[in-house]
Amino acid sequence: MKTTVQYDDIREFEFKPGTTLSSYLQLTRDDVKSYFLSGSSLVDCSCPACLSHERSEAFSKFGLNYQECSNCQTLYVSPRPDENAIDEYYRKSKAREFWNQHLLTETEAKRREKLFKPRVQWIIETVEEYFPSAQRFSSINSVHPPFLQELVESDYFKKIRIVTPRADLSHVNCEKDGVQVVNDAIGAFSNPTDAVTLFEVIDRLSDVNAFAGALDKMLVPGGLCFLTTISISGFDLQVLWDKSNSIFPPDRMNVLSTEGLMLLFERHGFECIELSTPGLLDVQIVANAYKENASIEIPRFVRYLMEQRDNDTLQTFQEFLQMNRLSSFARAVFQKK
Amino acid sequence: MGNALKAGIVGYGYMGQIRKTVIEEHPNLELSAICDANLLLADSDFGCPIFTDYRDILEKDVDIVFVCTPNAFSPEIVISSLNQGKHVFCEKPPGRSIDDIRDIIEAEKANTPAKLMFGFNHRYHPCVNEAKVLVDSGRYGKILSLRGVYGKSGGLGFEDSWRNKKEISGGGILLDQGIHMMDLFRLFCGDFQEVKGFVTNSYWNIDMEDNAFAMLRNEQGQVATLHSSATLWKHTFRLEVFMEQGYFVISGLLSKTGSYGRETLVVGKRQFEDETFALGNPREEVTYFDRDLSWITEVSDFVDCIQNDKCVTNSSSTDALKVMELIGRIYGDDPKYKVERFGGGGE
Numbered sequence: 119m120k121t122t123v124q125y126d127d128i129r130e131f132e133f134k135p136g137t138t139l140s141s142y143l144q145l146t147r148d149d150v151k152s153y154f155l156s157g158s159s160l161v162d163c164s165c166p167a168c169l170s171h172e173r174s175e176a177f178s179k180f181g182l183n184y185q186e187c188s189n190c191q192t193l194y195v196s197p198r199p200d201e202n203a204i205d206e207y208y209r210k211s212k213a214r215e216f217w218n219q220h221l222l223t224e225t226e227a228k229r230r231e232k233l234f235k236p237r238v239q240w241i242i243e244t245v246e247e248y249f250p251s252a253q254r255f256s257s258i259n260s261v262h263p264p265f266l267q268e269l270v271e272s273d274y275f276k277k278i279r280i281v282t283p284r285a286d287l288s289h290v291n292c293e294k295d296g297v298q299v300v301n302d303a304i305g306a307f308s309n310p311t312d313a314v315t316l317f318e319v320i321d322r323l324s325d326v327n328a329f330a331g332a333l334d335k336m337l338v339p340g341g342l343c344f345l346t347t348i349s350i351s352g353f354d355l356q357v358l359w360d361k362s363n364s365i366f367p368p369d370r371m372n373v374l375s376t377e378g379l380m381l382l383f384e385r386h387g388f389e390c391i392e393l394s395t396p397g398l399l400d401v402q403i404v405a406n407a408y409k410e411n412a413s414i415e416i417p418r419f420v421r422y423l424m425e426q427r428d429n430d431t432l433q434t435f436q437e438f439l440q441m442n443r444l445s446s447f448a449r450a451v452f453q454k455k
Numbered sequence: 456m457g458n459a460l461k462a463g464i465v466g467y468g469y470m471g472q473i474r475k476t477v478i479e480e481h482p483n484l485e486l487s488a489i490c491d492a493n494l495l496l497a498d499s500d501f502g503c504p505i506f507t508d509y510r511d512i513l514e515k516d517v518d519i520v521f522v523c524t525p526n527a528f529s530p531e532i533v534i535s536s537l538n539q540g541k542h543v544f545c546e547k548p549p550g551r552s553i554d555d556i557r558d559i560i561e562a563e564k565a566n567t568p569a570k571l572m573f574g575f576n577h578r579y580h581p582c583v584n585e586a587k588v589l590v591d592s593g594r595y596g597k598i599l600s601l602r603g604v605y606g607k608s609g610g611l612g613f614e615d616s617w618r619n620k621k622e623i624s625g626g627g628i629l630l631d632q633g634i635h636m637m638d639l640f641r642l643f644c645g646d647f648q649e650v651k652g653f654v655t656n657s658y659w660n661i662d663m664e665d666n667a668f669a670m671l672r673n674e675q676g677q678v679a680t681l682h683s684s685a686t687l688w689k690h691t692f693r694l695e696v697f698m699e700q701g702y703f704v705i706s707g708l709l710s711k712t713g714s715y716g717r718e719t720l721v722v723g724k725r726q727f728e729d730e731t732f733a734l735g736n737p738r739e740e741v742t743y744f745d746r747d748l749s750w751i752t753e754v755s756d757f758v759d760c761i762q763n764d765k766c767v768t769n770s771s772s773t774d775a776l777k778v779m780e781l782i783g784r785i786y787g788d789d790p791k792y793k794v795e796r797f798g799g800g801g802e
C-alpha cells in the first residue's frame with residue numbers, strides 16, 4: 119500500500135467560488151426539506167463503512183442527523199432517504215441544476231487543467247503498473263464532463279462506459295467519442311469491467327454496502343477501483359466539524375474515515391493499493407473560516423497557529439497532513455483479488 | 456498443496472530466515488528441508504527435516520533449493536544442486552568472483568530445464584517498480600543519467616562479520632551492498648561499456664574496501680555514478696534518475712528495522728517552460744510505500760518461471776554475470792586496490 123503527497127498551489131476559491139457555493143448550499147437546504155423531510159420515509163442504518171451499530175449523535179444539518187461511528191469514527195446520516203429518493207433528487211432538484219449550470223461551468227477550464235488532467239494521468243499510471251491489460255473502463259455517476267473529455271483524448275482505454283450519469287452530458291458527443299452511456303442501476307450492470315472510477319460517489323449513496331457488493335461483481339479479478347471522497351479523518355473536517363461547509367446532505371451523507379474506507383473495501387474482497395489524502399486546502403479552509411468568523415470554536419493550538427505563524431509553517435503543516443493521511447480529500451485505489 | 460513445489464533452504468542465517476517466511480507464505484511452495492552447518496538440531500522445531508550437510512537435502516524430494524550461504528560456499532552448492540536437476544534460487548552475490556558465476560552458468564547450461572535465479576530483490580521494491588513503470592511509459596523522455604548512493608554505518612561487530620573476511624566474501628561493501636545499486640543501474644540503462652573506479656579502505660580495520668566510487672557510461676551516452684559505502688554513519692539508499700522531461704528520486708527502503716527510512720518515490724516534472732513556477736524548483740509528487748512485497752514477488756516470479764516453463768529474465772544468471780563483470784572492472788580500475796580474485800579487471 120502506498121500514499122501520495124502533492125505540492126501544488128491550488129486555492130480554494132478557484133474551484134468553489136464563495137458566492138456561488140453559498141447559493142448552492144441554500145438551494146440544497148431547501149431541496150433537502152422538500153425531497154426528504156416532507157412525506158418521504160427515512161430509514162435508520164448502521165455505519166456504512168464497518169456496519170457497527172455503536173454510535174453517538176454528532177449534529178444535525180439541513181434537518182438530517184449525523185451520527186459518529188464509535189468503531190471507525192465514520193460520520194454518516196441516519197435515518198436517511200433510500201436510494202430511489204436520492205436518485206430522484208439528483209435527477210430533478212434545483213440544487214443539482216444549479217450545480218450543473220454554475221459550479222461546473224464557471225470553474226471548468228481550471229478544473230480540467232488542475233484536477234482532471236492529473237487524475238487521468240494517475241489512473242493511467244496506476245493501470246500500467248497494477249493491471250496493464252486493462253481495456254474496459256467504467257465511470258460511475260460521472261458528474262465531470264471535463265474528466266470524460268480528458269480520458270477520451272488520452273486514447274488509453276478501448277472501451278469507455280458511463281454508468282448512470284448524474285450529470286448533464288449534453289455537450290459531450292458520446293457517439294463520436296465511442297463512449298457508451300448506460301442508465302442501469304449499478305446492481306443491474308453486469309458487463310465485466312477492468313477499471314472503474316468513483317469520484318465523490320460513495321459520499322452520497324444510500325446503501326454503501328450493497329454498492330460495494332455490486333462493484334465487486336462488476337470488476338474482473340485484478341480489476342482496479344479508483345475513488346475520491348472527502349474523509350472525516352481530515353484536519354479541516356475534524357476542526358470545523360458541524361461548521362464545515364463541506365459536510366451536508368445528501369452530497370456528503372457518508373463521510374468515511376480512512377480506517378472505515380479500508381474496512382469497507384477489505385470486507386468486500388479488495389486489496390488497497392493506494393490510500394492517499396493529497397488535499398491541499400485543509401489549513402487554508404480552517405484559516406478562512408477563522409478569518410470570516412473569529413469567534414468560531416476551534417482548538418487553542420489551531421488558533422495560535424493561525425494567528426502567530428506564517429504561510430511557510432502552514433504549508434509545512436499541510437504537507438504533514440498529507441504525509442500522514444490526515445487531509446480531508448482522499449483518493450484510493452483498490453484492487454479486486 | 457497438490458501442485459506446490461517442495462523447497463529446501465541451505466544456510467539459515469539472516470537471509471535463510473527471510474526465505475523461510477516467504478516459502479511458508481507462498482501458496483505454491485512447501486518447505487521441505489532446512490540445512491545449516493551450525494543448526495542446533497535438537498533445540499529447534501522448524502516443522503521440517505533439518506540437516507547440517509547440504510548434500511543430504513539434494514538427496515531428498517526437493518524441487519527448489521534456496522542457497523542462502525556466505526559467498527564462499529554458494530557456487531559449489533548452486534552447481535551441485537543444478538547437477539541434481541534442482542531449480543536454484545541463490546542470494547546475491549553469485550559467489551566471490553567472475554569465475555564463480557561463469558562456473559555456475561556452465562552448470563546451468565548443462566542442466567536445462569533446471570531454472571536459476573539470483574536474489575536481486577531491490578528490483579522488486581515497490582518504489583523501484585513504480586519508477587520503472589514511469590520510465591518505460593516514455594512520458595519523461597530518455598534517461599540522461601543515474602546517481603546512486605547505497606551505504607550503511609558499519610557498527611558493532613562489523614569488522615568481525617563474515618562479510619568482511621576476504622576469504623569468505625571475496626569483496627567488501629561494493630560486492631555486498633553496492634551490487635544491488637549496480638544491478639538497478641543495469642535495470643534502468645542496460646549494459647555499460649566504460650567503467651572508472653576508486654576503491655578505498657578509509658576507516659574500518661578490514662582487509663577489503665569500505666568505500667567504492669564508480670562512474671559508468673554506456674553506448675547511448677548515459678552516465679551512472681555510484682557511491683557504495685560502509686562509512687555513511689546513517690543507513691542510506693538513494694537512486695536519482697534524471698530524464699529529459701523530469702526526474703525521479705528513489706530513497707529509503709522498506710526493511711525489517713526501517714533503518715533506511717520510509718520508502719519514497721519523488722517525481723518531479725521539468726517545468727521551466729512554465730513561467731508561473733519558479734525556475735529550478737518544480738512541483739513534486741511524493742509517494743510513500745508501506746508494504747515491502749519484494750521478497751514475495753521475486754519468488755513468485757521464479758515459481759511462475761518454473762511452473763510455466765518460462766525463461767528467467769529478471770535477476771537471471773546473465774544479470775549476475777554482467778553485474779559481476781562491472782564490479783570486477785571497478786576493482787580493477789583502481790591500481791591501488793587490486794583484488795586478486797577478480798583478476799584485476801575482469802575483461
Ligand SMILES: [Zn+2]
Nearest residue numbers: 165168187190
Ligand atoms: Zn464504522
